Amino acid sequence: MLSHFDWDEHLWAAIGPGSKSGLEKMLGSTVRGNEEEAMKYLHGSLHSHFTRLGITDDNVPRKCDERPSGLSMVDIEHSVCEYDKYCRARFPQLKGKRTEIKKRFTPKALDNKPYTADLPDKWRKPPTAHKVPKPPAVRKSENGEEVYEVSHIVAEREKADKNTVARSSTKRFLVRWKGWGPEDDWWMSEDDLRDAQDILRTWNAIKYGIQEGMEKVRNDPYSKTPSRLTSTQSRRRSSKF
Known part of the structure; x- marks a missing residue:
């Protein structure tokens, strides 16, 4: 240097x-x-x-x-x-x-x-820290809890349900809140996101698009990059999730 x-x-x-x-x-x-x-x-x-x-x-x-x-x-x-x-x-x-x-x-x-x-x-020298105010809650729920707006889903994982005999798996989604950083991400169930169905549909469309692209590459590794799914295909696929 x-x-x-x-x-x-x-x-x-x-x-x-x-x-x-x-x-x-x-x-x-x-x-x-x-x-x-x-x-x-x-x-x-x-x-x-x-x-x-x-x-x-x-x-x-x-x-x-x-x-x-x-x-x-x-x-x-x-x-x-x-x-x-x-x-x-x-x-x-x-x-x-x-x-x-x-x-x-x-x-x-x-x-x-x-x-x-x-x-x-x-x-x-570390960069100067700038304190950015967090956005307020959108509203309060019926039980008085603060409700915030979901920006997008960052990741997904399977979580085993120990309360059932069959040990079924439950999906968990890592959620990014609008105006908040990655340090405030939360893992939430699909039921927790019942008021954010558009976010779930978008996530599923992206996920299936990636899976389809990977499958095409595995079958023909020297083919051209697969084109994006159309919005109609995305909706059709996400409805089956």
């Missing part, structure tokens, strides 16, 4: 040809021209995916002890670039514009001062 650089690592990440190619592999050709917005989306949704996958905060990488856990925009740009490189190495029969992966970088001294792995002082 060069100590005289004082840039914000979340703002100056340059998206190179490798990461552009990787983003297109992940998100499709429609991402062209919107790579920076896509990278910001990946950066902003990291912790929700960590939560969905059951990755606890102590297992999330951090740059140094002084900084909170999580990846920077630079880390994500590098990771997407590496992802593209591995794809080209793993599937050499898939030809694209980028085929050369053997470049090597040899660091050199600058003004007789070697590069080091020491972080600039600014990067060691």
Whole structure:
């Protein structure tokens, strides 16, 4: 690292040809021209995916002890670039514009001062915390409990019901509240979400779309990325859930 650089690592990440190619592999050709917005989306949704996958905060990488856990925009740009490189190495029969992966970088001294792995002082300082007021309850229930608006479902899991002889499974949904962060997510049953049927239908449509796409890839791994389900197909599938 060069100590005289004082840039914000979340703002100056340059998206190179490798990461552009990787983003297109992940998100499709429609991402062209919107790579920076896509990278910001990946950066902003990291912790929700960590939560969905059951990755606890102590297992999330951090740059140094002084900084909170999580990846920077630079880390994500590098990771997407590496992802593209591995794809080209793993599937050499898939030809694209980028085929050369053997470049090597040899660091050199600058003004007789070697590069080091020491972080600039600014990067060691945690970002300034901004306290954002939480939105108030939408209303109160009949028993006086505060009711909040559901934003979307983050994850789903099966929970065994120990009260029944057959040990049946009950679905639980990790719910994100509108205006609240991932630290306030709750696991709720389908019955708890009876007033949020649109949210459930949207979640089921996404889930079935992913399952259908995975099945097509398993059956024909070299086929084109399956197109999205139409709204009619989504409604039909979600009604069977």
